[in-house]
Amino acid sequence: MQSLTNRSKQVSKKEMTFMEKLYLPAILGGMRITLSHLFKKKVTVSYPEQKRPISEVYRGQHVLKRDESGAERCTACGLCSVACPAEAITMTAAERKKGEEGLYREEKYAAVYEINMLRCIFCGLCEEACPKEAIFLTDRIVPTEFERGDFVYGKDKLVEPMDKNLRVDVSVRQTKGVLEFKQHPQYAHNKLWDPNKAIKSKKSAH
Numbered sequence: 001m002q003s004l005t006n007r008s009k010q011v012s013k014k015e016m017t018f019m020e021k022l023y024l025p026a027i028l029g030g031m032r033i034t035l036s037h038l039f040k041k042k043v044t045v046s047y048p049e050q051k052r053p054i055s056e057v058y059r060g061q062h063v064l065k066r067d068e069s070g071a072e073r074c075t076a077c078g079l080c081s082v083a084c085p086a087e088a089i090t091m092t093a094a095e096r097k098k099g100e101e102g103l104y105r106e107e108k109y110a111a112v113y114e115i116n117m118l119r120c121i122f123c124g125l126c127e128e129a130c131p132k133e134a135i136f137l138t139d140r141i142v143p144t145e146f147e148r149g150d151f152v153y154g155k156d157k158l159v160e161p162m163d164k165n166l167r168v169d170v171s172v173r174q175t176k177g178v179l180e181f182k183q184h185p186q187y188a189h190n191k192l193w194d195p196n197k198a199i200k201s202k203k204s205a206h
């Protein structure tokens with residue numbers, strides 16, 4: 001059959017010569033290539049001590065955001081999970097109890113929220129799907145682990161710290177183009193949350 005690339009080679013079944021049976025010429029040829037690389041410019045870096053510069057909108061480890069007052073933004077709607085092509089996200093919803101308003105912004109919240117980093121392909125569709133501006137990818141690289149179970153990230157690793165100084169800044173991902181996109185009536189559900197409007201609408205509902 002005609003190959004698509006024209007790079008196919010006919011495999012030879014001829015008997016090996018005495019020199020080929022010694023394997024020495026092949027070993028020396030391999031050593032010559034290895035030694036020649038010692039004097040070439042390295043293309044690798046000693047990660048993690050040395051890091052390459054990456055884009056500000058690099059798609060790395062996720063963060064579950066809190067709002068301005070520190071309450072978790074996620075309402076466990078499941079849209080990120082449905083949008084995820086790798087089925088990497090699972091969650092369990094719970095109902096907010098009286099007195100927990102400072103912890104969870106909505107009446108329903110994610111009691112359990114997990115992302116399997118081994119399944120994730122860092123496509124960013126979960127971020128696109130979220131109507132609450134709750135999940136974002138960041139420029140943090142997921143560290144290596146020895147156990148598969150350690151790659152399943154729960155809320156302890158995903159939710160950003162309560163301390164305002166330790167919050168994960170995702171403002172750089174909100175480029176002018178993204179903000180304009182979210183203004184489109186078709187994507188109105190994805191608009192940034194305006195606390196003043198939320199307070200007004202709550203008052204008008206009473």
Ligand code: SF4
Nearest residue numbers: 084120121123124126
């Ligand atoms: S980045 Fe893509 S693959 Fe990873 S959890 Fe989000 S939607 Fe799924």
Ligand code: SF4
Nearest residue numbers: 074075077078080130
């Ligand atoms: S992160 Fe966003 S899309 Fe996913 S469950 Fe929470 S609110 Fe819904």
